[in-house]
Amino acid sequence: MPKSRSRRPAYRRWLAWLLPVGLIGAAAVALYAVHLDRVIRDKFEGQRWALPARVFARPLELYAGAPLDQRRVREALDRLGYQNDDPVGAGTYAVRGARLIVYTRGFQFWDGAEPPRKVEIRFDGRQVTGLSGDQGELPLLRLEPEFIGGFYPASNEDRLLVRLDEVPPVLIQALLTLEDRDFYRHVGISPRGIARALWADLRAGAMVQGGSTLTQQLVKNYFLTADRTLWRKATEAIMAVLLESHYSKDEILEAYLNEVFLGQVGTRSIHGMAQGAMLYFGRPLGELDTGQLALLAGMVQAPSSYDPRRNPERATARRNLALRLLAEQGVLTEQQAAAAQARPLGVVKRTALATARYPAFLDLVRRQLQRDYPEEVLRNDGLRIFATMDPAVQAAAEAAVTGQGAAIAKSAGKPDLQMAAVAADVATGEVLALVGDRDPRFDGYNRALDARRQIGSLAKPAVYLTALSEPQRFNLATPLDDQRMSVGLPNGDRWQPRNAGNDYAGRIPLLRGLAESRNSATVALGLQVGVPNVLKTLRALGVRRDLPPVPSVMLGAVELTPFETTRMYLTLAASGFRLHLRGIHAVTDAEGTPLASYPLSVEQKLDPAAVFLVNTALQEVARSGTARALGRVLPGLNIAGKTGTT
Structure with missing residues (x-):
């Protein structure tokens, strides 16, 4: 009896200590659960993901x-x-x-x-x-339209959202078979699923089923980190149960299908089944065959290990396992599974999601968009941007820049020689192609938009246009003096323009002066019409920079970018109507609701009759003048062109 009485007080003391500790712990867990519940509801309501702006070609x-x-x-x-x-x-x-x-x-x-x-x-x-x-x-x-690029969130995650009813049933069945067969029966966690997955893995001698439920995987990927700690696992389990208490199974499954990580393109991570389909197969999810859908489901467990480009044998084995399990589940017949296993993976060699496919053109699009949209909207709101780029014209421009660039660099002995190109639609001002470097994939300094160089003889049409705008004084047959000359400058200096090769023709018709790009004849004409009037013509053509009021401007002593020079010549090609050069046609939100359009903007700035005469002279440039090689390359076409050196 004395012994028994001595033990009771000790037991009661332990109980008295454990009870409040337990109550405090339970209260702490409850408070933590309340906090997690708020985190879930705050983050899972509304827009669940930052969606990149997607840019499409014409x-x-x-x-x-x-x-x-x-x-x-x-x-x-x-x-x-x-x-x-x-x-x-x-x-x-x-x-x-x-x-x-x-x-x-x-x-x-x-x-x-x-x-x-x-x-x-x-x-x-x-x-x-x-x-x-x-x-x-x-x-x-x-x-x-062809997808040509995007503007991505700070997280660098790329995804294309898909609704559950748009997902092929075979993909869902394969995913549940491999990852969570009890998905529609458990409450977020599944002890039975863990035990069954462990037993299946032991029998197969490999990881064939996942232990965590899809809900737990979604919680880990969407709310938490991949840290392998007991605290994180406990938090994951609590949040999985809470998530299931607020949202339906279909909502959770749809979120999982859009959240799951499936690969990497450069520094950009690809999430969601829809974008995974584009990454590996270059086709929308709904067009994939049974084997391709099985592979996507199988990759969820370890995307890097089962990457079909890097590890085709491993990816094939994983696909075939998924197909076999689908046959065992009765989703496929044995014949359907065998036929799918016999097919090649069907992976495209080059993904349409590759980074920096058209970096210079996307730079133009971004600059024009930034006038109307803040950066965070461009990166997060899933805008759909319809650009003006024509893929065929862009490909031709890139081929010309890379091919001719290499040939010119070799013949000139300048391996670092650079090039850029801009092509625009004369009728609309839409930019059809833009290349910013000899390497069209270079995502850096955009020479088409930023490289200012003296345009040289490309400025000469402005001189002739100024003169031909006075038809009572000048026409294409008006004689010009093509001889050595010396021009006095306001500061007392003398300027002596020279012809190429010191070749002077004496008296020549105005047409020949432009066709043969003769410096002295051009300056003589410019002095007759006056430098201020030539500057007015340059501004009417679209030159927006400040221009020095000096005679050398007539020979191109003004720095413009290729883009600015294109604007100038576009006005000539459009018969004196100045068009706004634009790289965007329209913008919609993620659902396709129109937000903005960028319509044709045109303004008549020059006399069409005078422009017609200048274009006639520029056609002679390609027929018999300084660009006659161009006429030989494209016989039968009435091409207008102009050469220029700096």
Whole structure:
């Protein structure tokens, strides 16, 4: 009895100590759970992700009479990831002699939706002769535009959101089979799932099933970090239960499908099944075959290990495992699984999501957008930006810059020689192509927009245009003095312009002075019309910089960028109408609601008759003048051009 009485007080003392400690601990856990609950609701409501702005090229427009041959249309379809196969579903096409049968994907443009449909495109040599669909002849067809880049959040995460009802059922079944078979039965955590996954892994001798539920994985990826600590795991479990208490299984699954990490492009991380499909297969998620969907589901566990480009054998084994498990579950028949296992992975060699494909053009788009949108909106709100770039023209410009750049650098003995190019639509002012470096993929100093150089003889048309704007005094036959001269300057100095090679022709017609780019004749003409009037003409052509009122401006002693020079010549090409050079056509929000348009902006600045005469002289430049080599390369075309040195 004495012993028993001595133990009771000790037991009661322990109980008296443990009870308040336990209550305090429970209260702390409860308070922590309340805090976590608020974190979940605050972050999971509204916009769940920062979405990059996505930039699209000009869409290819097809209509009867369009100057497009079948090869160019097929190239456009191939760039968009269309499969040359029986056109029984969106994203496919077939060649039928002089016809293309295309099943288009459809697209939400800034001015309305282009529906998916099956279309026959007929060709005759180098032009489209007609279009027809199920309802008869079509006046116009727009293919979906090519994705050319984006402006990404500070997190450098890239994703394309997808709704659950847009996800192929096979992908969902494969994901649940591999990662969480009890997903629709557990409350966020699943002890039975952990035990079953452990047993499956032991039997297979490899990791074939995940232990954490999809909800736990979503919590870890979306709310927490990947730290492997007991505290983080405990927090993950609590948050998983709380998340399931607020949101439906379908909402959680949809969020998981958009959050999951699937790979890397440079420093940019690719998240979500929809963007994963574009990364590896270059096609929308809904167009993937069973094997490709199984591979995406299998990659979730370890994207780097199962990367089909780096580890094709490992990726194939993982895909085949997923297909076998789907057959065991009855989702696929044995024959369907075997057929899918026999197919190649179908991974595209070069992803359409590659970084810095068109860095110079995207730089132009960004600069023009920053006038209307703050940086955080560009990076986070999922804007859809429809740019004016024509992929075919851009490719031609890049080929010219890289090919000719290398040839000129070699012949000049200057390996570091640089180049840039700008091409614009004369009718609209839309920039069709822009290259900022001899390496078109260089994402740095944009020479097309920023490299100021003296434009030399490219300024001369302004002198002749000033003169020809006075038809009572000047015409293309007006004689000019092409001889040595000395011009007095206000500071008392003398300026002596010289012709190339000291070649002087004496009296020549005005047309020849411009066609042969003769310095002395140009200065003589400029002095007759007056330097101030030449400066006015340069401003009317679109030169916005301050210009020194000195005679040397007539020979191009003014620094402009290639972009500014393009603006100047665009006014000449547009018969004296000055157009705003623009790289953007329209902007919509993430759902396709129009936000802004960048319409044609045109203003008549010069006499069309005088511009016509200058363009006639510039055509002579390409026929018999300093650019006659251009005329030989493109015979039969009435090309206007101008050479210039600095």
